[in-house]
Amino acid sequence: MSESYSVLHPFSFMPNLKHKTEEDISKEFTYIKEGMGSWVFDKEGKNYFYATTAVPSVGLGNPRIINAMTNQFHKLSFSSTCGQMHELLQPLTKKLIELTDNQFSLAFYTNDGSGAVETAIKLTRQYFNELNQKEKSCFISLDGNYHGTTIASGSVTNMGIKEAFGVQIPGCFSAPFPNMLRPPIDGTEDEIVDFCLQQLINTIEKVGPEKTAAILVEPVQGVNGIIPANKRYLKEVEKIAKANNILLIADEVTTGLGRTGYWTASQYYGIEPDLLTISKGLTGGYFPMGVTFMTEKIENVLLKEGGIFLHGATQCGHPVGCAAALELISIIEEDNLLKNARDIGQYIKTRLKISLQDIPNVAEIRGLGMMISIELADKQTREPINFKDGEILSKKLKTQGILGNYFNSILLLYPPLNTSLLDADFVIDNVTKAFKNVFK
Ligand SMILES: Cc1ncc(COP(=O)(O)O)c(C=O)c1O
Structure with missing residues (x-):
């Protein structure tokens, strides 16, 4: 008989664990197996650009x-x-x-x-x-x-x-x-x-x-x-x-x-x-x-x-x-990473403002350096978007290979300070695809 899962995760909605195994939970949470640079890999070997938190400032495995x-x-x-x-x-x-x-x-x-x-x-x-x-x-x-x-x-x-x-x-x-x-x-x-x-x-x-x-x-x-x-x-x-x-x-x-x-x-x-x-x-x-x-x-x-x-x-x-x-x-x-953080951060923000400009629910794209967020709200009433759309967007971002932090109708992105132009383009293109897929 399989064992039930026994970890209480911080700031994470936990289902009733009585009948859930590690395998069950790994379908709900993101199971990260390996990581290198700005990328992490899940159990199936799918890679994601890892931008959920400000912690990995020069990426993983340096x-x-x-x-x-x-x-x-x-x-x-x-x-x-x-x-x-x-x-x-x-x-x-x-x-x-x-x-x-x-x-x-x-x-x-x-x-x-x-x-x-x-x-x-x-x-x-x-x-x-x-x-x-x-x-x-x-x-x-x-x-x-x-x-x-x-x-x-x-x-x-x-x-x-x-x-x-x-x-x-x-x-x-x-x-x-x-x-x-x-x-x-x-x-x-x-x-x-x-x-x-x-x-x-x-x-x-x-x-x-x-x-x-x-x-x-x-x-x-x-x-x-x-x-x-x-x-x-x-x-x-x-x-x-x-x-x-x-x-x-x-x-x-x-x-x-x-x-x-x-x-x-x-x-x-x-x-x-x-x-x-x-x-x-x-x-x-x-x-x-x-x-x-x-x-x-x-x-x-x-x-x-x-x-x-x-x-x-x-x-x-x-x-x-x-x-x-x-x-x-x-x-x-x-590696002059303060400058890189300023330049690439600005580049990501500027390009996202253009690529997401036609999406009605994108109320604001803001940030400083490698802290970038996209707030979703009804542009007139400023009401946050509904929970279901948020959930779908979160899933879609993952499918597109982006691990960001989606919370309270705001997508938070913390790319490492040493993010390359190539990786920045990956982030911009795939965030855009996810948004267009869900909101158009
Ligand atoms: C501004 C700020 N202060 C304090 C903390 C708490 O830090 P820790 O989670 O390492 O205890 C956080 C964590 O997100 C934070 O963003």
């Missing part, structure tokens, strides 16, 4: 990264960073600080993106505690922000997820994000930005500036549909935070380390956050790892004459993860 990791595995396959150090920690940190324009003085390593945001939240709390401003413990994040799955990072996530888990950490508030396709008010882009800024100010006043510890921004909202923030909006948010002695946390778990065509999206937007998180692109999927950067202002309070941060995971700062990150950074630099 021999340079595998070699660097293998060498490190042989040399030192693990060491704690709790009262211990290893030879890659400082070089990686120095390099990352240099790449982020020397805005930060310290880095704290984590095992994932949620952990990096959790760390930023705790650093904020400790910062104000040390300053004897214990009541400054509230957080404001924007509608549609996704920050992670731990209780604190989940509490500042505003995507209808936290409700499943009951009471959250107290003191988390939200303010509208200037989503131009679904704006909180009717008006011009400038009017929408002004409205959102005023709402943020109102929220700070409601919470009390003396109680508001930090504002969290995702410069490009990822999970919510790859929505780049308006530049003026983010610059003004930075000013509002500074004027009210509120820390600014830039969550760059998705955008960080090249994804937008810049080392950080904060550089593109010209903002200087107090704390910045990076994860997915840090090792490009070769090792689970995240990092939280903090400025000297925070370091000086935290470690005045020495101090302790009572936080951390047993395996953070893993030497093999550091080896992967260092090699990945060298590849991005040597």
Whole structure:
């Protein structure tokens, strides 16, 4: 008798598993057997362009990264960073600080993106505690922000997820994000930005500036549909935070380390956050790892004459993860991949705008660098398209050899930073074929 399937998958609708085998589930989920470069292969050997997540920034199976990791595995396959150090920690940190324009003085390593945001939240709390401003413990994040799955990072996530888990950490508030396709008010882009800024100010006043510890921004909202923030909006948010002695946390778990065509999206937007998180692109999927950067202002309070941060995971700062990150950074630099991400990302967007222009339900094609999304909605009413059409489109994309992330009527595409022109053409042609097949 065949065994029933026993894995609970994250963020995946699970059928009743009682009568389902691994074989049954593999027909519903995508079973990925192998991967190389920008491509993955399923059990039947069908290949797909792998663009579901921002993680594989230089694709899969990269021999340079595998070699660097293998060498490190042989040399030192693990060491704690709790009262211990290893030879890659400082070089990686120095390099990352240099790449982020020397805005930060310290880095704290984590095992994932949620952990990096959790760390930023705790650093904020400790910062104000040390300053004897214990009541400054509230957080404001924007509608549609996704920050992670731990209780604190989940509490500042505003995507209808936290409700499943009951009471959250107290003191988390939200303010509208200037989503131009679904704006909180009717008006011009400038009017929408002004409205959102005023709402943020109102929220700070409601919470009390003396109680508001930090504002969290995702410069490009990822999970919510790859929505780049308006530049003026983010610059003004930075000013509002500074004027009210509120820390600014830039969550760059998705955008960080090249994804937008810049080392950080904060550089593109010209903002200087107090704390910045990076994860997915840090090792490009070769090792689970995240990092939280903090400025000297925070370091000086935290470690005045020495101090302790009572936080951390047993395996953070893993030497093999550091080896992967260092090699990945060298590849991005040597192969000029930031420029490639900007150019090819722009090329894909521009060509998709032309090839999909006659499809009535394509309401917006947007993104930054290698973060590209296509939002489907009725162009007049802006109602999302019906679920059935979405399901058919998802299947059709797979048939055409594209693995994207289709969610809430939005197709998210995260091509690797080193995507070639040839592969870009494959993506454009096959996304277009899938859309034309379903909507014409
Ligand atoms: C902006 C942002 N922050 C935090 C997270 C959480 O990262 P992880 O899934 O690695 O815990 C994500 C994940 O999608 C993210 O997009």
